[in-house]
Amino acid sequence: MTANTATERRRVTTLLAAAAIGVYLLIVVGATTALTEATQACSTWPLCGTDLSDPRVLIAWGHRLAALVVGVVVLAALVTTWRSSTSRRAKATLLVPFVLYPVQIGLGALAATATTATADWLSTLHLLSGMAIFVGLVLALAWTLELGTDDTAPVTDPDPLTATPTDTDTGETPSLQTPSPPSGPLARARRIGAAYFRLMKPRLMWLLCLVAAAGMALAAGPSLDAGIVIRVLGGGVLAIGASGTFNHVLERKKDRKMQRTSDRPLATDQVGVTNALAFGLLLAAASLALFLSVNLLAAALGLCAILFYSVIYTLVLKPNTVQNTVLGGAAGALPALIGWVGVTGTVGVPGLALAGVIFLWTPAHFYNLALAYKDDYARGGFPMLPVVRGERVTRRHIVWYLAATLLGASVLSAVTSLGWLYAGATVAFGALFLWTVVRLHRERSEQAAFRAFHASNAYLGALLFAIVVDAILL
Numbered sequence: 001m002t003a004n005t006a007t008e009r010r011r012v013t014t015l016l017a018a019a020a021i022g023v024y025l026l027i028v029v030g031a032t033t034a035l036t037e038a039t040q041a042c043s044t045w046p047l048c049g050t051d052l053s054d055p056r057v058l059i060a061w062g063h064r065l066a067a068l069v070v071g072v073v074v075l076a077a078l079v080t081t082w083r084s085s086t087s088r089r090a091k092a093t094l095l096v097p098f099v100l101y102p103v104q105i106g107l108g109a110l111a112a113t114a115t116t117a118t119a120d121w122l123s124t125l126h127l128l129s130g131m132a133i134f135v136g137l138v139l140a141l142a143w144t145l146e147l148g149t150d151d152t153a154p155v156t157d158p159d160p161l162t163a164t165p166t167d168t169d170t171g172e173t174p175s176l177q178t179p180s181p182p183s184g185p186l187a188r189a190r191r192i193g194a195a196y197f198r199l200m201k202p203r204l205m206w207l208l209c210l211v212a213a214a215g216m217a218l219a220a221g222p223s224l225d226a227g228i229v230i231r232v233l234g235g236g237v238l239a240i241g242a243s244g245t246f247n248h249v250l251e252r253k254k255d256r257k258m259q260r261t262s263d264r265p266l267a268t269d270q271v272g273v274t275n276a277l278a279f280g281l282l283l284a285a286a287s288l289a290l291f292l293s294v295n296l297l298a299a300a301l302g303l304c305a306i307l308f309y310s311v312i313y314t315l316v317l318k319p320n321t322v323q324n325t326v327l328g329g330a331a332g333a334l335p336a337l338i339g340w341v342g343v344t345g346t347v348g349v350p351g352l353a354l355a356g357v358i359f360l361w362t363p364a365h366f367y368n369l370a371l372a373y374k375d376d377y378a379r380g381g382f383p384m385l386p387v388v389r390g391e392r393v394t395r396r397h398i399v400w401y402l403a404a405t406l407l408g409a410s411v412l413s414a415v416t417s418l419g420w421l422y423a424g425a426t427v428a429f430g431a432l433f434l435w436t437v438v439r440l441h442r443e444r445s446e447q448a449a450f451r452a453f454h455a456s457n458a459y460l461g462a463l464l465f466a467i468v469v470d471a472i473l474l
């Protein structure tokens with residue numbers, strides 16, 4: 001690729017990314033109750049009340065001015081892309097935002113000035129049309145980003161095998177030798193304790209517990225009962241520990257073949273298989289007892305989560321299908337439902353919508369690691385996407401699942417009363433996450449993959465934290 005083509009591509013992808021995030025901002029602000037209430041204070045178009053002391057008028061004006069500014073950015077992105085040497089399908093796809101953006105403005109004007117009878121379906125149409133514009137921009141971005149890239153990472157990174165990967169269960173760098181035996185009884189007890197703790201996959205817990213906490217906060221709001229929180233989170237920690245332990249038992253032979261996991265307690269025989277199984281069963285029993293003390297449905301979902309991750313994902317999906325990560329996303333989505341059910345006793349739309357966000361987020365999260373550890377997964381014999389279909393396809397799927405996650409997050413704001421804090425978190429951290437994925441395409445390095453991986457955790461962590469604060473305190 002010549003230097004000026006590379007420069008042109010950077011300009012096009014930067015503009016398309018900015019346009020996509022600008023449209024996403026409009027979608028999220030539009031989907032939050034903030035705007036739907038604002039139109040009641042601003043029901044004329046294009047101008048409306050000038051009483052800026054009324055926050056609803058401020059929000060309505062903000063949305064209209066943002067629509068104007070974003071419209072200019074979208075137009076700049078369209079013109080720049082159409083004049084560039086990007087792919088025909090990227091250029092053709094941009095006809096969607098080109099045609100729909102003026103229509104979107106018209107739908108917005110009608111929704112703002114309509115009577116309540118027609119306002120609802122006009123608002124829904126306005127939201128869906130905004131999403132179609134967003135999808136058109138993201139597809140053009142993905143197809144332009146992958147141009148000029150292939151499946152070989154540039155020679156700027158050490159091979160993941162020689163790089164010092166850390167096992168994020170503990171964040172330690174695995175040693176190739178079996179750890180030396182402890183000197184005294186206390187040191188031995190500490191080493192064994194640390195090994196059992198590591199079986200529980202503690203590094204996954206903070207985000208998975210935040211998922212359950214967000215489910216509970218959405219369901220209960222300010223009247224969230226501390227007793228339920230303690231029992232649901234306690235049950236969740238024990239359930240994750242149980243399923244993590246079973247995962248270690250079932251994968252111990254493959255863990256030995258992978259550099260990243262070669263020093264795990266069962267891969268290095270620090271813990272016996274029978275003892276590990278007994279430990280996992282104990283954790284599972286304690287977890288289900290806690291869930292049962294909340295309600296039967298929470299316990300049933302907890303059992304499903306343990307069985308799904310330990311058996312379906314670990315034994316069936318992960319070693320056999322390239323869709324292991326997509327389908328495995330159900331494991332991480334279940335804590336959202338458990339949180340919602342723990343408070344309400346039934347499955348509800350917001351709980352399902354939150355679970356859907358986690359489900360869509362999971363491939364955008366894990367595919368970055370799968371890129372960084374591609375050779376390691378090949379050695380372990382796992383059909384991860386980069387191993388089976390290559391790095392270029394994997395990077396494209398990361399863009400798609402990231403976009404799907406952002407749309408899922410906007411649907412969640414449409415079906416709940418989440419407000420400006422949630423809107424700000426999903427747009428700001430979504431933009432950050434998208435930017436790391438754009439850089440992943442440009443740099444195609446292990447470091448860029450880890451950067452996008454951590455951005456995925458930062459996005460979900462910020463989103464879930466915003467849900468908890470917004471639902472309980474605002």
Ligand code: HEM
Binds near residue numbers: 167327333365457
């Ligand atoms: C199919 C689903 C998933 C797969 C395949 C997956 C894969 C991974 C892998 C391989 C690691 C590194 C672990 C290690 O090196 O020992 C990791 C780390 C992590 N995962 Fe996932 N994950 C999935 C779903 C989730 C979900 C649903 C959450 C939370 C909602 C989550 C949160 C985390 C966190 C917090 C870390 C540790 C990050 C750090 O150490 O900074 N993962 N994941």
Ligand SMILES: CC(C)=CCC/C(C)=C/CC/C(C)=C/COP(=O)(O)OP(=O)(O)O
Binds near residue numbers: 240305309
């Ligand atoms: C309530 C409850 C039990 C919920 C289950 C939540 C849970 C444990 C999700 C884990 C998600 C996941 C597939 C992690 C990676 O496993 P991996 O085997 O691909 O990672 P590895 O290669 O590091 O072992």
